[in-house]
Amino acid sequence: MSQTPSTKVYNVLVIGGSKGGINTARELERLGAHLPIRITLLEKREAYFHTVGSLRAIVQKDIAKKLWIPYGNLFRNNSRYGHTVVQGVLTRVFPFHIEYANTESPVNFLPFDYLIVATGSIYPEPAKMTSFTAKQGIETSLRYYRCIREAARVLIIGGGPVGVELAGEIATEYPEKRVILVHNQSKLFLDEYKDSFRDRAREQLESLGVQVILNEKVIIPEEKGLEPGGQTRILRTASGRAIESDLQFLCTGISFDTRFMQSLSDNMAGLVDPSTHQIRVRPTLQVRDPRFPHIFAVGDCNDAPCFKLAIHAIAQGKMTARNLRHLIEHDISHQRRDLGRMAPLKLEEYRDRHNLMTVSIGRHRGVTQSRFGLVLGNWYSKMFKSSKSALVDARWRDLHADRENASWLHDEVV
Template structure:
């Protein structure tokens, strides 16, 4: 009999698992969005009409034998997945790949392509009219968004505020952070590090309207647009009582070295939803997914054993607009703007298209 594999979540990890097992199992991918959303390119899409169109990719060609079910999972157990419609999908294997949340425009949660594209066009229109943008958070999201804004609109003032004393919370090497500081300075981005706001701005995020805020040391900042660039999380409330015990305090899931949910031989988890101690990035999610898929295949075929996933060392490619940015690799060290821009030129779209079985664009 063909094994039923239900993959919950159609992000980077989910599509990788689903594609890899389509030839050996009956795969059902459960995903509420009508298309895959290439969120890695979202901040470029916030300023570039070209990328707004390119970041939405249909699921139509992902599976030859399985099915993509456009619904949300509301209850997941070790042997079935219940959907919002009440449909219950039986499962011999369950793969949890529901990813994480991040603030807009770094991530789009709209389930429809038209609504998501409209939000991106609206934020670009707002940025076009802004005179001073305040970004809260000097992590990867804040730095990348600052670079995109200044590259597209050099005359727009951009201020980054973060309570941490250094960029990226001091993570990565000093040389890497210094490279970013120098490029941001050359672009005219103002950095206020080691500073907190007494209260969040009013109006709301993304709303164009003049406002002032005060830092904890009494400095008054005036701007007319702001975005939160901090705060990521996961939603694992869909887990039934038999699986919910494996949630960590932050909601992420404890997994074994084989990427099985602890205590459950046929439930796997991959990507940002896991508590694997590594940076939560698309490439790491896809690498986890490859290991999980290989392990499920081994169980189905009665293979000799399961592979272990080795958490990735810290590495990052952080663009600051189409021509800037910095890269840190544990072997190559710090790489500058030219190499970084080349790496991020396509945001690895070609690999995503290949995984989805979609034509080149």
């Protein structure tokens, strides 16, 4: 399709450069190679942060700098319409443009014909990073690395996947340390998983010497919280049990920041669930408000009824790319430009999948619940997750990243 002055180029704007956003953008680039599409990815970080290795990086310091992967070669066919990655923080969403802030200006603008919000979720460090630069993120990982080395007693609050993996990493690397994991339910993880999966994870931890305390809730002092860094504390549970530790990790409390949606509509409750702050979506992953059929939400930030796992974000991103191709092809064939009055189309709907969960417990142990409900032990988990350095290398290849452009790779790790 040759571009003429009358050819409309459709601006597709993706907010968020993690699993959901990247898979939407790259799948649309592939599917829409014949269409007049310009894809812009807005991401707050200067590089992709590979969260799969975040917990391994705080016990093996050489991994930390490899987790930050440049976006420079994300798009493979950007010569025609100029697909690009822009660094900035989304601040406000409007029907056909967004505002964002960066180091140069607090207010910048990007127009769109279609918008995909994939801003993810918020989780305490070091599992997820608040840093916007690779240098700051690496320094954060190394700070936790030093704190762990100096601590004799480590308290982990929360027995979900992050808490279990963190306990396994520390106990494997430092078997001489006392690692205590406290969870407020009778078994690890959520009730939706099989008891045999939950029990096996506990057995794996205890075989490493981790003390697992169940049915106890740790009381966090409201006036101080848990300041980052090593500090000897005595914390009490709701039942009055005292636990002394030199270093504490909070592995609970996934949350969402979708305040940027307030500028889109006076009816905020119609766009965002007031209790969870997740964006309300239809099964097609379009926002539920019928005035905005050209705006989608993908991954953790939406209220689609599924666990917030990477597997769902990836699948939702690819499905959204297919739906966008269909919408744009329909728009071209009918010469429609008013997306607010776009005729209803039959789009794909996202269906919840059986939850595959693989939790690595150090380098040599792990437990998996397959999509078919089978619970598998060390051999399967090791094959997929224990070699996290190999997974990092695979991610570099997948993003076609150039190591020469990652200056932080060449800095000496102290």
